[in-house]
Amino acid sequence: MSAHSLRELRGSLGSVVREVAMSGEEAIITDSGTEVAVIISMADYERLHEHADVADALRLRDMRAEGFSAMSLAEMMEALGVSADEVLAS
Structure with missing residues (x-):
């Protein structure tokens, strides 16, 4: 499982989504340190x-x-x- 801030995702969403799809591990999305969403395969x-x-x-x-x-x-x-x-x- 990895965690990514909304700010970080602006430039790396594609690579995060591809990593989730390939690895099957979810990515937790945070906003100001609070977990707000998750990307799953x-x-x-x-x-x-x-x-x-x-x-x-x-x-x-x-x-x-x-x-x-x-x-x-x-x-x-x-x-x-x-x-x-x-x-x-x-």
């Missing part, structure tokens, strides 16, 4: 999304097992007190 990004999808599916399975059921868009809008006209007007 595409492979890590895809892996994170796969894990999130699995976690969402497991959570949905557990919710259904507890008796929760899906609701239609119309039911959701009614529960939120929102009309179709309000949505279309925005």
Whole structure:
């Protein structure tokens, strides 16, 4: 893992991104010494999304097992007190 300030990235973003892509190690981005962002490889990004999808599916399975059921868009809008006209007007 490497750390880079925003100021430093102005001249070296390309090389930092290439290094992350090649090594698979993330790069932490700092602003005035505070960690504000991270650059990760595409492979890590895809892996994170796969894990999130699995976690969402497991959570949905557990919710259904507890008796929760899906609701239609119309039911959701009614529960939120929102009309179709309000949505279309925005």
